[in-house]
Amino acid sequence: MAKKRERLEVIRDILKVIQNSRSIKPTRLLYASNLSPQMFKDYVDELLNKKFVKSEENEGKKTFSLTKKGQDFLMEYKVIENFVDNFGL
Amino acid sequence: MDSLTFLVENREIIKLFYGLLIGLICFVIVSRVDKLFRLSLHQGIRYFRNAFVFYGIAFIVRYVFGYLIYFSYISWDYFNAVTLIFKYFLIMAGFFLLYSLIWKKIENQKENYRSSLLNPRIVIFYAMSFLIIFLDYFWKTHHFIFISQIILFTITSGISLSNFVRGKKSHKFLKFYFIIMILSLMAWILNSIAALFEWNPIIIMTVSGINVITFLLFLYGVFGATRLR
Numbered sequence: 001m002a003k004k005r006e007r008l009e010v011i012r013d014i015l016k017v018i019q020n021s022r023s024i025k026p027t028r029l030l031y032a033s034n035l036s037p038q039m040f041k042d043y044v045d046e047l048l049n050k051k052f053v054k055s056e057e058n059e060g061k062k063t064f065s066l067t068k069k070g071q072d073f074l075m076e077y078k079v080i081e082n083f084v085d086n087f088g089l
Numbered sequence: 090m091d092s093l094t095f096l097v098e099n100r101e102i103i104k105l106f107y108g109l110l111i112g113l114i115c116f117v118i119v120s121r122v123d124k125l126f127r128l129s130l131h132q133g134i135r136y137f138r139n140a141f142v143f144y145g146i147a148f149i150v151r152y153v154f155g156y157l158i159y160f161s162y163i164s165w166d167y168f169n170a171v172t173l174i175f176k177y178f179l180i181m182a183g184f185f186l187l188y189s190l191i192w193k194k195i196e197n198q199k200e201n202y203r204s205s206l207l208n209p210r211i212v213i214f215y216a217m218s219f220l221i222i223f224l225d226y227f228w229k230t231h232h233f234i235f236i237s238q239i240i241l242f243t244i245t246s247g248i249s250l251s252n253f254v255r256g257k258k259s260h261k262f263l264k265f266y267f268i269i270m271i272l273s274l275m276a277w278i279l280n281s282i283a284a285l286f287e288w289n290p291i292i293i294m295t296v297s298g299i300n301v302i303t304f305l306l307f308l309y310g311v312f313g314a315t316r317l318r
Contacts, residue, residue, distance in 0.1 A: 009192075010129070050130045072128055080129040083122075083314040086262035088252035089133025089189050 007023075008084060010035070013046050014043060015070050018053060023065045096292055101159050102206050107297055108152020114304045115145030118311050125315065132196065135205045136189035140308075143182035151175035169226075176222045183241045184214040192247045233280035235279075242274035262310045272303045 010033070017032040018024055024032075030040045044064070047053040052070035056063050066074075073080070083089075096103060110305075122138040154171045157163045188195075188210070195210065202208035209234040217237075224233040248268045276299040283292035 008110075008129075015266075025135075052130075055275060067115075069128075076125075076128050079315055080125055082130065082260075083125055083311075084129075084131060084133060085256060085260045086310065086314040087137060087255075087266060088249060089131065089137055 008077075008081055010043060011047065012022045012074065012081075014047065015052060015066060015074050018066050019071070019074060020062055023056070025061065025063055029064060090169055093281050093291070096294060100111065100290070103157055104152050107146060107216040107301070108155070111304050112149040112152075114308050115141045115148070118308055119145065121311050121315055122298070125307045132192050132202075133189050136192055137183050139205055140185035140189060142183045143178045143185060144304075147178035147182060148177065173226065176225065177218050180218040180237060181214060183238055184218065187241055187248075188214070190245060190252075196285040210257055222239050231284055233282075235277060235284070239274065240317050242270055242277055246270040246274055262314060263312055265306055269303050271307050272299050276300055276303070301316070302309075 014033050051067055053064050054067050103199050118141045126134040158168050223234045249267040251266045256263050278298050279292055279296050283289050
């Protein structure tokens with residue numbers, strides 16, 4: 001059985017999907033993130049709150065794209081993950 | 090003059106350097122960890138950073154102001170206040186360290202507090218710290234801080250042992266983390282024994298030595314875990 005993804009891994013995966021698509025609709029992101037709708041909403045709300053992701057509306061269609069902060073997070077992900085795992089945080 | 094006599098005769102200046110050294114280690118840890126927190130906004134990193142902010146303040150206040158009071162640059166009237174501040178920040182630092190290990194089991198994602206210094210969970214720690222120093226002050230003793238820290242480091246030792254057993258192959262510092270918790274526990278037990286023997290200088294120096302080792306190990310861990318940068 002596949003191991004349950006850690007919170008940080010889920011965040012990394014969502015951000016990577018957004019980064020690869022540059023701009024993505026919520027429904028496509030939900031499918032790609034492999035989360036339940038409620039979990040997906042919680043994570044997206046958190047990412048918006050932390051300003052890792054920004055939400056834009058074009059002709060009534062909502063899309064998500066990565067902010068500079070989100071890009072920095074992805075670049076330093078290994079360091080953050082290493083730190084959190086080594087200190088049991 | 091043997092080395093023990095030298096240490097006892099120069100203890101105030103040695104204590105000042107000891108406080109400054111631990112303050113400096115805490116400052117380096119905080120600045121390094123704060124960068125990681127700003128990048129990740131990870132609550133565990135945040136509480137871990139706060140622990141060292143509080144340890145740093147505690148040691149600087151106790152040993153710098155202690156030095157100034159001892160040599161009468163500041164009135165002795167402030168000694169009690171310095172001791173209370175030292176104890177308060179030391180207890181809070183211990184709580185932050187413990188909370189950095191257990192926050193995931195307590196907080197849910199929706200809570201996501203803006204402040205890690207003033208939120209409903211942390212206020213409980215402020216109140217408990219206040220109660221501990223109040224009881225010590227009221228009974229003119231150090232028993233309550235010793236008991237609280239011995240309990241706290243017994244719990245953190247248990248948690249870090251469990252973390253080590255689960256992740257020992259991939260994360261090498263978990264072993265050191267467990268060792269640090271055991272050393273801290275030993276330091277607090279020795280500290281309480283020293284209090285029973287009128288602050289025996291040999292025990293106190295041993296405790297100080299253990300403290301320096303634990304903070305250096307934390308520094309080593311922080312550098313090691315962030316060197317991928």
